[in-house]
Amino acid sequence: MTQTQARPDVRSGTPKPPSGWTQLKWYGPGLMWMISSVGSGSVLFTPRVGSRYGYEYLWALLIVILFMWVMIREVGRYTVVTGKTILDGYRDLPGPKNWAIWLIFLPQVVAAVVTIAGIAALVGSALMLALPGNQAVYAVAIILLSSVLVVSGRYSKVEKATSVMAGVLILAVGAAAIQVFPGVGEIAGGLVPGIGDDFDIEFLLPWLGFILAGAAGIMWFSYWVAAREYGGPVEDSAGADQPPDNLGDYDNDEDFQQRRRDRLQRWMRVMSTTAIVGVVGGGLVIVAFMVLGAELLQPEGIVPEGIAVAEDLTRLLSEVWGEFGYWLLLVSIVIALGGTIVANQDGWPRTFADATLILAGDRLNPEPSPEGHRDERLQWRRWLGDRDNMKNFYVIVTVTVLPLVVFFVVRDPVDILEVGGIVAAIHTPVIVGLTLYLNKTKLPEDLQPGWLATPIMVLSGLFFTAVAVLYFMIERFGMDL
Template sequence: MTTVSPLRTQSRPAPSGRAQLRWYGPGLLWMVSSVGSGSVLFTPRVGARYGYELMWLALIVTGLMWIMIREAGRYSVATGRTLLDGFRDVPGPTGWAVWVIFAPQVVAGVVTIAGIAALVGSALMVALPGGQAIYASVVILGSGALVLAGRYRGVERVTTVMGLILVGAAITAAASVVSTDVVDGLVPTVPDDLDPYFVLPWIGFILAGAVGIMWFSYWVAARGFGGPTGGQAGGSGDRNASDSDGGDRAHRIQRVRSWTTLMSRTAAVGVVGGGLVIVSFLVLGAELLAPEGRVPDGIDVARDLTALLAELWGTFGEILLLVCVVVALWGTVFANQDGWARTYADATGLLAGGEQARSGSGEQRRAGRDGSGGWFGRLVANRRRLYLAYVAGAMTIAPLGLFLLVRDPVDILSVGGIIAAAHTPVVVGLTLYVNRRLPAEVRPSLASQVGLGSAGVFFGLFALVYLLSLIGVTIGA
């Protein structure tokens, strides 16, 4: 018999009317975070090589992403627990589902931060003296230091504003050059020279990819959708809560449903905004780069990207795009170093000792104080210390080392995109499982479950196509 996840024990009333506007933050933050490598780097490359032939694919992925992040947020709203916490309860060997999320994302985090920093470095060397290595190293070490110091919030606000400016500039520029050929892109076609290795990283990174699904659930929980989450009242304590509270249950169900509706709208705001960015950069690549046969590549990729607006608005356009790309992507490095470190710390706590390790309570906490748990026990018992250790090691030193070895942002981010595309069906499958265990009154509808399952199959097929192409190349060799 399948165990049903308990409904959250505490839930505040959902806002109504204009007050709902203040709760769109997670969607906007998710949208800005998605203006990263998938939009700024890979989308113009796809447009430059294939024109509008894959426009339909971008639209499908955008629609599926709304379903995926909405369902990821549903679990936190309904239970008062993080999605990763829910994965720990999946039947099988202890913690296996947390491991399959944790291990690939460690690799994805390192390569993504290294790749974005390499892209920022290649952009700065266009306008300033000095080499890419110097600027990329400054980006990684500087942002890492600010995250460790806990003083990056003000910088993050600036990068969010610049990210929104970049979104507006891209949409405006695309609207000024788009042709009627864009309509042809709405009809599903497969290019004769389709290169899975070229396309799969784009698919994986569109709208933040697998990690974006996880992060949306964290941001929904952190914002307080539905009520307190985590170590707060009604949060992790909901794991062992009873649902036999009579009439109060009906009120909580009604509130959870209202919060879920608002969360779904928040997800839609982020996806629609991010989708417009994807389409805009695809238009710019198809209209401005494709006619010249110019596909942005190598460490000079930023030079080709800044030329997109330079051809429209001259020097002003070039400077605008350059500044926005540098600041917005540097902000993405901040967000990634912080977000991934939090995810890693959460996963480590779940794997090492469950809620006691995450909260630093009970035996874990005592072991940390008296030293009986060793250095690892003391590290896990102190959640803040564990987070900082991941920021310094996995999110700063490791990406810097990878960048110094490879340098090419396209090569580095291609690996991250492929991991994201292959990992997405895993995240989707686990999310579908834990959501099906929600109480029947707040469980996703059959249509939502079918939609989420279809998203997993869709990304799984792309990963399979890529795997088969690798096998084919190996055999042909």
């Protein structure tokens, strides 16, 4: 690494951070992240864990929520401080050119296609419980409607839609859980770490690995922070090989740089609070589903498979609240799954567009043709060189058309989601390691992860590495643990 590359990387300027009640307007990225993270994992796995174990592993849930808060905050840190997306940072890592971009990009394309298809299949199955029509009609409708929302509106419209969904989801699932809540004393027992006699790692691994967001969801927080312009607009450097032009200022005007870093510290606090909003909201939804599993399914001795979770929960809650309880929980499940599709269809294409622009470099921004000469290929390349156009291209292809093809070929949501789950499990420790290295080597010392965040990132990386290895061995090789 050259001396220039070793210098800290700070955005060239930053506006005044919000303060007081105005900060509430900046929590949209946290709510978007929350609604993207509580889809299939919460709906499918958490009630099953609650049914089999009650609250015995509540302590593990809280630890993973802490890990997730630190992970998304550290991804957001890089964007706030540098004005770049997280993939822009990965591009600058030492080694072969763009190796980290390829490592993220190709597997995530596979994960995006199968995850959208699988969750849409779950939505279709859930709606079939109470409405006329078949699974295919509902699955196709939710994919098409959410893609229209993402393509037709910029970030602000998607943020508003998912924020409303997040609020409704918390209220609905929370109200259902409160109705059957057993009391603080019973739940408090789950806060003490321990492993019971019925410990089944194969049963618990999918739940532990997919509590809240997977690897892609962690990166999306960087993109939503960038889209909301925390710390200022994104300073687009996709394809650039030269270091940022602010490094000279960093050496020559320390007073100016210190004022800028003070503002960035305050932006970091706003972003950190936004991350807390996301993980606390998502955590409340997951705990609510655990309560429903423990209080409704466990007394009946039911540990349902796949979408049968939704069927059994809605049936049992209707015995407590009547028809209102049935519809309340059904709406909650549909919002959890449908909202996840909307957020996923916004998050993945942002990542893919960024990766493509980095990998393509100047090839998508060619020099203008000679005067009077019109080259259609150059026009098309310049159109794709626009970040929003590239994002919409990926919305149509990778999270709309291809998922529809996969859905009609496979149909079974559990089989479809298994592939995406393996990619998420393997990629999460990769994201943790790359991000921690990036923040420790590229950022100014006073804007780097603190004394507590660093060991938590290391522990989370080790934890998800263990989950990934065990999950991969079980799913791919049938290893019996």
